Amino acid sequence: MITVHVKYEIDPDRIADFEEYGRQWVDHVARFGGTHHGYFLPGEGDSDIAYALFSYPSLAVYEQYREDSARDAACRETVELARRTRCIRRYERRFLRPLDPAPGS
Template identity: 50%
Template sequence: MITCVVEYVIDPAKTDAFERFGHRWIELVNRHGGTHHGYFLPSEGASDKALALFSFPSLAAYEEYRKLFGVDPDFVAADRIRDESGCVLRYERTFMRPLLPEPATP
């Protein structure tokens, strides 16, 4: 399993648009073989930072999902929310592997 961590710098005045953008991507990731763990928005402290975390069973599965970018109409529409609103100023993707609790021994 790989987990993609996306760190966003967002426009705090456009949080509503960012939430619409996030809801669309949660749906798309889940529909196309991933598990979206949610978006994490500012609450206290810095008001221009947000995170998204989602996982795919493998890098190959993630790459299949990425083939839909710019091609699938639902993906294009989701990106249009970001592009037209200007809610995302920049973002950076990092791929990580989870360290999960070990199974309990009987």
């Protein structure tokens, strides 16, 4: 399994737009075989940082999702929403793997 951690720098005046972007990507990830663990929006502290976590069974399946989603009309519309509203200033993507429990756990 591979989990993708995305850190977003967002425009705090465009949180509603970012929320809509996030709702749409949750659905997109599920359509392409992934599990979305949610978006995490600013509460207290930094007002311009948000996070997302989603997983795929393997890096190969994730890479296929990237290829397929780039051709998908609904995904392209969601990307256009972010571009048009400028709700995302920048983002960083990290790939994580879960720690397997110790044998016998």
